[in-house]
Amino acid sequence: MTPPVLLLRPPGVYRPQEDTELLARSLAESGVPHGATVLDACTGTGALAVAAGRAGAGEVTAVDRSRRAVAAAFVNCLLHGVPVRVRHGDFSTVGGRYDVVCSNPPYVPAPGPPDPTGAARAWDAGADGRAVLDRLCAALPSLLAPGGFGLVVHSALCGVERTLGQLRDGGLAAEVVASRDVGFGPVLRSRARWLEGRRLIAPGQRHERLVVVRADAP
Template sequence: MYAPQEDTELLAGALSDEPLPPGAEVLDVGTGTGALALEAARRGFRVTAVDVSRRAVWAARLNAVRAGFPVRIRHGNLFDPVRGESFDLVLANPPYVPAPDGTGRPRGAARAWDAGGDGRLVVDRICREAPDLLRPAGCCCWCSPRSAART
Protein backbone atom coordinates (compact mmCIF):
# COMPACT_ATOMS: atom_id res chain seq x y z
CA MET A 1 0.00 0.00 0.00
CA TYR A 2 1.25 3.46 -0.85
CA ALA A 3 -0.11 6.98 -1.21
CA PRO A 4 -2.18 7.45 -4.39
CA GLN A 5 -0.11 8.58 -7.38
CA GLU A 6 -0.80 10.06 -10.84
CA ASP A 7 -2.13 6.79 -12.22
CA THR A 8 -4.80 6.74 -9.50
CA GLU A 9 -5.80 10.27 -10.50
CA LEU A 10 -6.03 9.19 -14.16
CA LEU A 11 -8.39 6.35 -13.27
CA ALA A 12 -10.46 8.59 -11.02
CA GLY A 13 -10.82 11.01 -13.93
CA ALA A 14 -11.81 8.16 -16.24
CA LEU A 15 -14.82 7.48 -14.03
CA SER A 16 -16.46 10.61 -15.41
CA ASP A 17 -15.99 9.29 -18.96
CA GLU A 18 -17.90 6.06 -18.28
CA PRO A 19 -21.62 6.30 -19.06
CA LEU A 20 -22.72 4.48 -15.90
CA PRO A 21 -26.07 5.15 -14.27
CA PRO A 22 -26.29 6.01 -10.58
CA GLY A 23 -26.24 2.81 -8.57
CA ALA A 24 -24.07 0.94 -11.07
CA GLU A 25 -21.95 -1.81 -9.50
CA VAL A 26 -18.22 -0.99 -9.46
CA LEU A 27 -15.38 -3.23 -8.34
CA ASP A 28 -12.04 -1.71 -7.30
CA VAL A 29 -9.39 -4.44 -7.39
CA GLY A 30 -6.24 -3.80 -5.38
CA THR A 31 -7.91 -0.88 -3.63
CA GLY A 32 -4.99 0.11 -1.42
CA THR A 33 -6.10 3.19 0.52
CA GLY A 34 -9.49 3.08 -1.21
CA ALA A 35 -9.03 6.28 -3.22
CA LEU A 36 -10.68 4.91 -6.39
CA ALA A 37 -13.42 3.16 -4.42
CA LEU A 38 -14.26 6.39 -2.61
CA GLU A 39 -14.30 8.38 -5.85
CA ALA A 40 -16.70 5.85 -7.38
CA ALA A 41 -18.92 5.96 -4.28
CA ARG A 42 -18.88 9.76 -4.36
CA ARG A 43 -20.27 9.54 -7.91
CA GLY A 44 -23.23 7.49 -6.68
CA PHE A 45 -22.05 4.01 -7.63
CA ARG A 46 -22.36 0.91 -5.44
CA VAL A 47 -18.78 -0.06 -4.74
CA THR A 48 -16.99 -3.21 -3.70
CA ALA A 49 -13.24 -2.97 -3.08
CA VAL A 50 -10.73 -5.82 -2.69
CA ASP A 51 -7.11 -5.97 -1.58
CA VAL A 52 -4.73 -8.78 -0.67
CA SER A 53 -3.11 -6.65 2.05
CA ARG A 54 -4.83 -6.67 5.43
CA ARG A 55 -3.26 -3.28 6.14
CA ALA A 56 -4.76 -1.87 2.93
CA VAL A 57 -8.19 -3.30 3.77
CA TRP A 58 -8.00 -1.66 7.19
CA ALA A 59 -6.92 1.68 5.68
CA ALA A 60 -9.63 1.58 3.01
CA ARG A 61 -12.31 0.78 5.61
CA LEU A 62 -11.13 3.64 7.80
CA ASN A 63 -11.11 6.05 4.85
CA ALA A 64 -14.62 4.95 3.81
CA VAL A 65 -15.95 5.51 7.33
CA ARG A 66 -14.28 8.91 7.54
CA ALA A 67 -15.72 9.91 4.16
CA GLY A 68 -19.16 8.55 5.03
CA PHE A 69 -19.46 6.20 2.05
CA PRO A 70 -20.88 2.67 2.26
CA VAL A 71 -18.10 0.85 0.40
CA ARG A 72 -17.98 -2.95 0.78
CA ILE A 73 -14.32 -3.76 1.38
CA ARG A 74 -13.06 -7.34 1.29
CA HIS A 75 -9.75 -9.02 1.95
CA GLY A 76 -8.46 -11.44 -0.69
CA ASN A 77 -6.43 -11.98 -3.83
CA LEU A 78 -7.79 -10.05 -6.84
CA PHE A 79 -11.18 -11.53 -7.77
CA ASP A 80 -11.32 -14.40 -5.27
CA PRO A 81 -13.57 -12.57 -2.75
CA VAL A 82 -16.15 -11.65 -5.42
CA ARG A 83 -16.54 -14.89 -7.38
CA GLY A 84 -20.12 -15.27 -8.54
CA GLU A 85 -20.84 -11.54 -8.42
CA SER A 86 -21.12 -9.22 -11.42
CA PHE A 87 -20.14 -5.62 -12.03
CA ASP A 88 -20.73 -2.84 -14.53
CA LEU A 89 -17.17 -1.57 -14.14
CA VAL A 90 -13.96 -3.11 -12.86
CA LEU A 91 -11.25 -0.63 -11.87
CA ALA A 92 -7.69 -1.69 -11.20
CA ASN A 93 -4.42 0.05 -10.62
CA PRO A 94 -2.22 -3.05 -10.67
CA PRO A 95 1.53 -3.17 -10.27
CA TYR A 96 3.21 -2.88 -13.66
CA VAL A 97 6.89 -2.33 -12.87
CA PRO A 98 8.96 -5.42 -13.75
CA ALA A 99 10.63 -7.00 -10.74
CA PRO A 100 14.44 -7.21 -10.80
CA ASP A 101 15.70 -10.66 -11.79
CA GLY A 102 16.82 -13.00 -9.06
CA THR A 103 15.53 -10.98 -6.13
CA GLY A 104 12.78 -13.41 -5.12
CA ARG A 105 9.25 -12.42 -4.22
CA PRO A 106 9.00 -9.07 -2.43
CA ARG A 107 7.66 -8.87 1.08
CA GLY A 108 5.68 -6.25 2.93
CA ALA A 109 4.87 -2.97 1.18
CA ALA A 110 7.08 -3.90 -1.79
CA ARG A 111 4.35 -6.35 -2.87
CA ALA A 112 2.31 -3.34 -4.03
CA TRP A 113 4.79 -2.84 -6.88
CA ASP A 114 5.54 -6.48 -7.73
CA ALA A 115 4.53 -7.11 -11.34
CA GLY A 116 6.72 -10.15 -11.98
CA GLY A 117 9.68 -10.38 -14.30
CA ASP A 118 7.93 -8.93 -17.35
CA GLY A 119 5.66 -6.45 -15.56
CA ARG A 120 2.50 -8.34 -16.55
CA LEU A 121 1.95 -10.73 -13.64
CA VAL A 122 -1.18 -9.01 -12.34
CA VAL A 123 -2.35 -7.38 -15.59
CA ASP A 124 -2.50 -10.74 -17.37
CA ARG A 125 -4.59 -12.22 -14.59
CA ILE A 126 -6.96 -9.25 -14.71
CA CYS A 127 -7.33 -9.70 -18.49
CA ARG A 128 -8.10 -13.40 -18.03
CA GLU A 129 -10.49 -13.17 -15.11
CA ALA A 130 -12.29 -9.80 -15.25
CA PRO A 131 -14.57 -10.73 -18.18
CA ASP A 132 -16.23 -13.40 -16.02
CA LEU A 133 -17.30 -10.71 -13.55
CA LEU A 134 -18.55 -8.12 -16.04
CA ARG A 135 -22.21 -7.62 -16.80
CA PRO A 136 -23.26 -7.23 -20.45
CA ALA A 137 -21.80 -3.94 -21.74
CA GLY A 138 -19.55 -3.79 -18.66
CA CYS A 139 -15.96 -2.65 -18.94
CA CYS A 140 -12.62 -2.85 -17.21
CA CYS A 141 -10.30 0.13 -16.75
CA TRP A 142 -6.72 0.07 -15.52
CA CYS A 143 -3.50 2.02 -15.87
CA SER A 144 -0.32 0.81 -17.45
CA PRO A 145 2.91 2.71 -18.12
CA ARG A 146 1.92 3.17 -21.76
CA SER A 147 -1.51 4.61 -21.02
CA ALA A 148 -0.15 6.85 -18.25
CA ALA A 149 2.52 8.22 -20.59
CA ARG A 150 -0.08 9.14 -23.24
CA THR A 151 -2.29 11.08 -20.88
Protein backbone atom coordinates in the same frame (compact mmCIF):
# COMPACT_ATOMS: atom_id res chain seq x y z
CA MET B 1 -12.28 14.22 -10.69
CA THR B 2 -9.17 13.74 -8.55
CA PRO B 3 -8.68 11.28 -5.68
CA PRO B 4 -9.79 12.67 -2.31
CA VAL B 5 -7.10 14.65 -0.51
CA LEU B 6 -7.77 13.23 2.95
CA LEU B 7 -6.75 9.58 2.89
CA LEU B 8 -5.39 7.40 5.65
CA ARG B 9 -2.31 5.59 4.34
CA PRO B 10 -0.55 3.16 6.69
CA PRO B 11 3.08 2.23 5.94
CA GLY B 12 3.30 -0.30 3.12
CA VAL B 13 0.07 0.82 1.41
CA TYR B 14 0.41 2.41 -2.03
CA ARG B 15 0.22 6.19 -2.02
CA PRO B 16 -2.17 7.61 -4.65
CA GLN B 17 -0.09 9.18 -7.41
CA GLU B 18 -0.39 10.21 -11.06
CA ASP B 19 -1.73 6.79 -12.05
CA THR B 20 -4.49 7.00 -9.43
CA GLU B 21 -5.43 10.49 -10.60
CA LEU B 22 -5.48 9.43 -14.27
CA LEU B 23 -7.72 6.48 -13.48
CA ALA B 24 -10.05 8.57 -11.30
CA ARG B 25 -10.40 11.10 -14.11
CA SER B 26 -11.15 8.35 -16.62
CA LEU B 27 -13.74 6.90 -14.26
CA ALA B 28 -15.48 10.27 -14.01
CA GLU B 29 -15.38 10.80 -17.78
CA SER B 30 -16.72 7.31 -18.47
CA GLY B 31 -19.75 8.00 -16.32
CA VAL B 32 -20.58 5.59 -13.52
CA PRO B 33 -24.27 4.69 -13.98
CA HIS B 34 -26.35 5.81 -11.02
CA GLY B 35 -26.74 2.91 -8.61
CA ALA B 36 -24.10 0.81 -10.40
CA THR B 37 -22.23 -2.01 -8.73
CA VAL B 38 -18.50 -1.28 -8.74
CA LEU B 39 -15.46 -3.42 -7.94
CA ASP B 40 -12.21 -1.68 -7.03
CA ALA B 41 -9.60 -4.41 -7.49
CA CYS B 42 -6.24 -3.86 -5.73
CA THR B 43 -7.86 -1.00 -3.83
CA GLY B 44 -4.88 0.20 -1.76
CA THR B 45 -6.09 3.21 0.21
CA GLY B 46 -9.54 2.89 -1.34
CA ALA B 47 -9.09 6.10 -3.35
CA LEU B 48 -10.89 4.70 -6.40
CA ALA B 49 -13.63 3.14 -4.28
CA VAL B 50 -14.27 6.58 -2.80
CA ALA B 51 -14.21 8.16 -6.27
CA ALA B 52 -16.73 5.59 -7.54
CA GLY B 53 -19.04 6.20 -4.60
CA ARG B 54 -18.89 9.94 -5.11
CA ALA B 55 -19.63 9.44 -8.82
CA GLY B 56 -22.96 7.74 -8.06
CA ALA B 57 -22.24 4.04 -7.54
CA GLY B 58 -24.89 2.25 -5.55
CA GLU B 59 -22.73 -0.53 -4.18
CA VAL B 60 -18.91 -0.55 -4.04
CA THR B 61 -16.76 -3.59 -3.30
CA ALA B 62 -13.06 -3.04 -2.63
CA VAL B 63 -10.58 -5.90 -2.50
CA ASP B 64 -6.87 -6.13 -1.71
CA ARG B 65 -4.53 -8.86 -0.56
CA SER B 66 -2.90 -6.50 1.96
CA ARG B 67 -4.61 -6.41 5.34
CA ARG B 68 -3.29 -2.88 5.92
CA ALA B 69 -4.82 -1.77 2.63
CA VAL B 70 -8.14 -3.38 3.58
CA ALA B 71 -8.16 -1.48 6.88
CA ALA B 72 -7.19 1.78 5.17
CA ALA B 73 -9.85 1.43 2.48
CA PHE B 74 -12.55 0.72 5.06
CA VAL B 75 -11.65 3.78 7.13
CA ASN B 76 -11.24 6.07 4.11
CA CYS B 77 -14.61 5.07 2.68
CA LEU B 78 -16.16 5.64 6.09
CA LEU B 79 -14.55 9.09 6.35
CA HIS B 80 -15.93 10.06 2.94
CA GLY B 81 -19.38 8.59 3.49
CA VAL B 82 -19.11 5.88 0.85
CA PRO B 83 -20.93 2.60 1.63
CA VAL B 84 -18.46 -0.14 0.78
CA ARG B 85 -17.82 -3.84 1.23
CA VAL B 86 -14.11 -4.35 1.83
CA ARG B 87 -12.70 -7.80 1.20
CA HIS B 88 -9.30 -9.23 2.04
CA GLY B 89 -8.06 -11.47 -0.75
CA ASP B 90 -7.64 -11.63 -4.51
CA PHE B 91 -9.95 -10.18 -7.16
CA SER B 92 -10.13 -13.60 -8.82
CA THR B 93 -12.02 -15.03 -5.84
CA VAL B 94 -14.23 -12.07 -4.90
CA GLY B 95 -17.23 -13.46 -6.83
CA GLY B 96 -20.14 -11.74 -8.49
CA ARG B 97 -20.43 -9.56 -11.59
CA TYR B 98 -20.14 -5.80 -11.63
CA ASP B 99 -21.29 -2.92 -13.81
CA VAL B 100 -17.88 -1.28 -13.42
CA VAL B 101 -14.49 -2.71 -12.49
CA CYS B 102 -11.58 -0.36 -11.90
CA SER B 103 -8.05 -1.30 -10.95
CA ASN B 104 -4.64 0.23 -10.34
CA PRO B 105 -2.74 -3.05 -9.93
CA PRO B 106 0.97 -3.56 -9.20
CA TYR B 107 2.74 -3.21 -12.57
CA VAL B 108 6.36 -2.18 -11.99
CA PRO B 109 8.91 -4.53 -13.62
CA ALA B 110 11.16 -5.91 -10.91
CA PRO B 111 14.27 -8.11 -10.79
CA GLY B 112 13.03 -9.90 -7.68
CA PRO B 113 10.57 -12.77 -7.22
CA PRO B 114 7.18 -12.59 -8.98
CA ASP B 115 5.40 -12.57 -5.60
CA PRO B 116 7.19 -9.91 -3.51
CA THR B 117 6.69 -9.32 0.19
CA GLY B 118 6.42 -6.21 2.31
CA ALA B 119 5.82 -2.76 0.85
CA ALA B 120 7.00 -3.89 -2.61
CA ARG B 121 3.78 -5.91 -2.98
CA ALA B 122 2.06 -2.61 -3.76
CA TRP B 123 4.04 -2.06 -6.97
CA ASP B 124 6.43 -4.89 -7.97
CA ALA B 125 4.97 -7.36 -10.48
CA GLY B 126 7.64 -9.68 -11.83
CA ALA B 127 10.28 -9.25 -14.50
CA ASP B 128 7.86 -7.90 -17.13
CA GLY B 129 5.49 -6.12 -14.74
CA ARG B 130 2.59 -8.39 -15.67
CA ALA B 131 2.34 -10.85 -12.79
CA VAL B 132 -0.95 -9.25 -11.73
CA LEU B 133 -1.99 -7.66 -15.03
CA ASP B 134 -2.18 -10.96 -16.89
CA ARG B 135 -4.43 -12.46 -14.22
CA LEU B 136 -6.59 -9.33 -14.16
CA CYS B 137 -7.05 -9.38 -17.94
CA ALA B 138 -8.06 -13.04 -17.73
CA ALA B 139 -10.52 -12.38 -14.88
CA LEU B 140 -12.25 -9.28 -16.27
CA PRO B 141 -14.64 -11.10 -18.66
CA SER B 142 -16.10 -13.06 -15.73
CA LEU B 143 -16.16 -10.03 -13.40
CA LEU B 144 -18.10 -7.73 -15.72
CA ALA B 145 -21.88 -7.83 -15.97
CA PRO B 146 -23.40 -7.69 -19.48
CA GLY B 147 -22.87 -4.19 -20.81
CA GLY B 148 -20.43 -3.35 -18.03
CA PHE B 149 -16.99 -1.84 -18.44
CA GLY B 150 -13.58 -2.05 -16.82
CA LEU B 151 -10.82 0.53 -16.45
CA VAL B 152 -7.24 -0.51 -15.77
CA VAL B 153 -4.23 1.77 -15.43
CA HIS B 154 -0.64 0.67 -15.93
CA SER B 155 2.68 1.70 -17.45
CA ALA B 156 3.39 1.28 -21.14
CA LEU B 157 6.59 -0.48 -20.01
CA CYS B 158 4.37 -3.52 -19.39
CA GLY B 159 3.08 -3.75 -22.96
CA VAL B 160 -0.11 -1.94 -23.91
CA GLU B 161 -0.78 -4.12 -26.95
CA ARG B 162 -0.48 -7.22 -24.80
CA THR B 163 -3.19 -5.90 -22.48
CA LEU B 164 -5.46 -4.99 -25.38
CA GLY B 165 -4.91 -8.37 -27.02
CA GLN B 166 -5.67 -10.35 -23.88
CA LEU B 167 -8.87 -8.43 -23.22
CA ARG B 168 -10.04 -8.80 -26.81
CA ASP B 169 -9.25 -12.52 -26.72
CA GLY B 170 -11.58 -12.66 -23.71
CA GLY B 171 -14.45 -11.26 -25.77
CA LEU B 172 -14.20 -7.65 -24.60
CA ALA B 173 -13.89 -4.51 -26.71
CA ALA B 174 -10.73 -2.77 -25.55
CA GLU B 175 -9.06 0.57 -26.22
CA VAL B 176 -6.75 3.11 -24.59
CA VAL B 177 -8.86 6.01 -23.33
CA ALA B 178 -6.24 8.10 -21.51
CA SER B 179 -2.47 8.45 -21.28
CA ARG B 180 0.08 10.66 -19.58
CA ASP B 181 3.88 10.87 -19.66
CA VAL B 182 5.46 11.12 -16.21
CA GLY B 183 9.00 11.14 -14.88
CA PHE B 184 10.40 8.12 -13.10
CA GLY B 185 9.71 7.93 -9.41
CA PRO B 186 12.28 6.64 -6.88
CA VAL B 187 11.59 2.94 -7.56
CA LEU B 188 12.06 3.12 -11.33
CA ARG B 189 15.06 5.46 -11.01
CA SER B 190 16.75 2.94 -8.74
CA ARG B 191 16.43 0.16 -11.35
CA ALA B 192 16.87 2.20 -14.53
CA ARG B 193 20.08 0.39 -15.52
CA TRP B 194 18.34 -2.96 -15.09
CA LEU B 195 15.43 -1.76 -17.24
CA GLU B 196 17.90 -0.62 -19.91
CA GLY B 197 19.61 -3.99 -19.81
CA ARG B 198 16.28 -5.74 -20.43
CA ARG B 199 15.49 -3.24 -23.21
CA LEU B 200 12.32 -2.13 -21.49
CA ILE B 201 13.51 1.47 -21.82
CA ALA B 202 15.88 3.26 -24.17
CA PRO B 203 19.35 4.25 -22.92
CA GLY B 204 19.01 7.34 -20.78
CA GLN B 205 15.20 7.20 -20.68
CA ARG B 206 13.86 8.37 -17.36
CA HIS B 207 10.15 8.73 -18.07
CA GLU B 208 7.24 6.38 -18.67
CA ARG B 209 3.82 6.61 -20.24
CA LEU B 210 0.82 5.75 -18.08
CA VAL B 211 -2.22 4.41 -19.90
CA VAL B 212 -5.81 3.71 -18.96
CA VAL B 213 -7.33 0.82 -20.88
CA ARG B 214 -11.10 0.50 -21.09
CA ALA B 215 -12.70 -2.90 -21.66
CA ASP B 216 -16.40 -3.19 -22.53
CA ALA B 217 -18.46 -6.34 -22.11
CA PRO B 218 -21.04 -7.14 -24.80
